[in-house]
Amino acid sequence: MTRTILMWCAALVALMxxxxxxxxxxxxxxxxxxxxxxxxxxxxxxxxxxAQMIRPSDARGQTGAPSxxxxxxxxxxxxxxxxxxxxIRNLGRFASRRVYWAHNFVIVLQEDYARNGIEDMIDxxxxxxxxxxxxxxxxxxxxxxxxxxxxTGLEVVPGEAVDNLFRDNKIVSQAPSSDMKNLExxxxxxxxxxxxxxxxxxxxxxxxxxxxxHGSLKQVELAGAAAFKEATMVGWxxxxxxxxxxxxTERLDNGIVAIGCPNNxxxxxxxxxxxxxxxxxxxxxxxPEFRISLRTKADVVESGCDTDIAKLxxxxxxxxxxxxxxxxxxxxxxxxREFHSDILKLADVFRNKFPAxxxxxxxxxxxxxxxxxxxxxxxxxxxxxVLKSVGSVK
Amino acid sequence: xxxxxxxxxxxxxxxxNMIFVKSIGVTQGTLARIAGQDMWLATLLGTLQGMIIMYxxxxxxxxxxxxxxxxxxxxxxxxWLGKVVALIVLVFxxxxxxxxxxxxxYHLRDYFLPEAPLSLFLVSSLLVGALGCFYxxxxxxxxxxxxxxxxxxxxxxxxxxxxxxxxxxNLLPVLENGFPAVAEASLHYDADCAMAVMMAAIVMPFVNxxxxxxxxxxxxxxxxxxxxxxxxxxxxxxxxxxxVTSQYTVSCMKLARxxxxxxxxxxxxxxxxxLYSVPVLFEIMICIYGTSVSMSKLFGLRRDxxxxxxxxxxxxxxxxxxxxxxxxxxxxxxxxxxxxxLPIAFGLPVVMLWLAVVFRGKxxxxx
Numbered sequence: 122m123t124r125t126i127l128m129w130c131a132a133l134v135a136l137m138x139x140x141x142x143x144x145x146x147x148x149x150x151x152x153x154x155x156x157x158x159x160x161x162x163x164x165x166x167x168x169x170x171x172a173q174m175i176r177p178s179d180a181r182g183q184t185g186a187p188s189x190x191x192x193x194x195x196x197x198x199x200x201x202x203x204x205x206x207x208x209i210r211n212l213g214r215f216a217s218r219r220v221y222w223a224h225n226f227v228i229v230l231q232e233d234y235a236r237n238g239i240e241d242m243i244d245x246x247x248x249x250x251x252x253x254x255x256x257x258x259x260x261x262x263x264x265x266x267x268x269x270x271x272x273t274g275l276e277v278v279p280g281e282a283v284d285n286l287f288r289d290n291k292i293v294s295q296a297p298s299s300d301m302k303n304l305e306x307x308x309x310x311x312x313x314x315x316x317x318x319x320x321x322x323x324x325x326x327x328x329x330x331x332x333x334x335h336g337s338l339k340q341v342e343l344a345g346a347a348a349f350k351e352a353t354m355v356g357w358x359x360x361x362x363x364x365x366x367x368x369x370t371e372r373l374d375n376g377i378v379a380i381g382c383p384n385n386x387x388x389x390x391x392x393x394x395x396x397x398x399x400x401x402x403x404x405x406x407x408x409p410e411f412r413i414s415l416r417t418k419a420d421v422v423e424s425g426c427d428t429d430i431a432k433l434x435x436x437x438x439x440x441x442x443x444x445x446x447x448x449x450x451x452x453x454x455x456x457x458r459e460f461h462s463d464i465l466k467l468a469d470v471f472r473n474k475f476p477a478x479x480x481x482x483x484x485x486x487x488x489x490x491x492x493x494x495x496x497x498x499x500x501x502x503x504x505x506x507v508l509k510s511v512g513s514v515k
Numbered sequence: 516x517x518x519x520x521x522x523x524x525x526x527x528x529x530x531x532n533m534i535f536v537k538s539i540g541v542t543q544g545t546l547a548r549i550a551g552q553d554m555w556l557a558t559l560l561g562t563l564q565g566m567i568i569m570y571x572x573x574x575x576x577x578x579x580x581x582x583x584x585x586x587x588x589x590x591x592x593x594x595w596l597g598k599v600v601a602l603i604v605l606v607f608x609x610x611x612x613x614x615x616x617x618x619x620x621y622h623l624r625d626y627f628l629p630e631a632p633l634s635l636f637l638v639s640s641l642l643v644g645a646l647g648c649f650y651x652x653x654x655x656x657x658x659x660x661x662x663x664x665x666x667x668x669x670x671x672x673x674x675x676x677x678x679x680x681x682x683x684x685n686l687l688p689v690l691e692n693g694f695p696a697v698a699e700a701s702l703h704y705d706a707d708c709a710m711a712v713m714m715a716a717i718v719m720p721f722v723n724x725x726x727x728x729x730x731x732x733x734x735x736x737x738x739x740x741x742x743x744x745x746x747x748x749x750x751x752x753x754x755x756x757x758x759v760t761s762q763y764t765v766s767c768m769k770l771a772r773x774x775x776x777x778x779x780x781x782x783x784x785x786x787x788x789x790l791y792s793v794p795v796l797f798e799i800m801i802c803i804y805g806t807s808v809s810m811s812k813l814f815g816l817r818r819d820x821x822x823x824x825x826x827x828x829x830x831x832x833x834x835x836x837x838x839x840x841x842x843x844x845x846x847x848x849x850x851x852x853x854x855x856x857l858p859i860a861f862g863l864p865v866v867m868l869w870l871a872v873v874f875r876g877k878x879x880x881x882x
Contacts, residue, residue: 144627144628144629144630144631223782247762250625250626250627250629253772253781253782254769254772254773255773255775255781288778302680302755302773305759306755306756306758306759309756309758309759309762310756310758311758469684470684472687472688472691473684473687473688474688476688476691479688
């Protein structure tokens, strides 16, 4: 018995000597990437990669106050290569530490690069074992290098700030929550097309040191979307159109709509909630057809109408229905007539209901979708004015 | 035969451990490539087929109490022809080391230690496997119980981390590629069941009351495996989509990498792989055990332990050739292994049952 115990102990001690020897990476030897931008390189056929890496000594705490460091919480650098992997390896020429991707928050693609096709990027980032599948992916018409190095909001690390924008995106609901996982899924799917969020630089930040120059600080804005066909970007969706898209792709159930008061020129805010979108496909004359019905409840959350809202109820409901219908139709029009790309996942619904017919027309879905008649109906019911009494005036 | 006794619970756990590891790891990707979103149906169909063949194995062994396929072969066919059965079993277990090592190595090396040499994984796993075999089947069976607990925890973790992204639409329409595709895909799950069937063919005599309840226990083990594997088949199909699942060699790691609990607990695949390692080491132990037992029978040795080291060397050499090259590994996994596993694991029990029925007099004399 004693011999057995001794043998086990010896084996365990021997095992201890093997720990952390193979493939070890010390944290102080890593350059932790938190955001990456990708765009076309200067030479044709090359890719330029901008990586934002954290400087741990300056990024700690809530403010990133320097403690003997440079005061800059991030270090951003550019590299070029014929492929993404080559560009990443080329970063190692001047990054003094080993570039580490496991904590990357966001991948920002430049519009021109996205319009050329992003197959290589999808493949690279899904083939790499270090990356998270919930890394956010977005497209920008600005410089991705600038986006990934712009400090936004309260966060010290820009990549983390953008990640937080995505995290709270449900509240604003004007951009899709696009990440590597759903990008890969849509790209590989035979019945849906990818949509990525749009990031833009807007001068909205106010400097504490120069408050008179309000709006002088650039901030990263998450609003709108880039529509793709296969792996190629085909166009932009406005923030309003994107919200309509989210009814289809992310089951959006609430949002704010500003509508004009019927009695005066002022505005009234309505919060729609518990919205439910139903897509009913049908197949007639060798052609798919869709009936889209949106039903929602709504609350009046702000009113400048200066009258009893009970009297305006029917008008408010009609205005809300018209606005929602208009934006859904605008999104459908763009998808069908401009992009010829089923970004609304209507094919998924059709395929599930009509698998035999899908086999016939699935290969030409792009044209079938573009020509499909789609009928939209919206039904809204205003049933609350929140805290105030219904009959109150002034 | 010997004093080794395996409880019924241990035997069920052994079956679950033996199939689960590969079936969630690499088989689901293959099923997705063939049957698309119907991979869960293929898993279900494979489970039913496995249960039938397990019952046939039991029926054969029931007619020869206390014997396994090796001793049954020797009893009815004689010493030299009986070695043919031992050779077939030996071929099966050596061949099974390919998919087992593919599962073990690709999980650890591709996702955690890409710079580590292949030999490290082979040597360390075979050392642990050999140690388990050296201490005997009972110790290995107890490890299976621990593995069963870990499989349960693993499933709990993946359910918690993935269910919020479950999209039933990814599993529709059902039978889009037709039943033949599902049936074809189920053969790959059958190849996983084959390992449990051949394990049962060797260890069932040591199971308590195997002659009475062996069939029921064996089928329960396969049904339990079907259930725990089905969770992964459904999650991989619904969360990742069959298109994404079909892209990966180790599709379960794709799901594991994606799992997260809320916004703050992410990338806990290291915990899952730790839980996964016990069943995979059990599988390696059984592979070494099966190889060493059949080698002993083939060479007429009285003690199986003498063959543990040669068995490890043979498995190491074979696995090194298969696992070192991804292209070769995938070809072996999808195009060669099922053609070895299915005829042996599905054919041998039928043949042994036939032999046991035809030569029942000879069997009675041997008893």
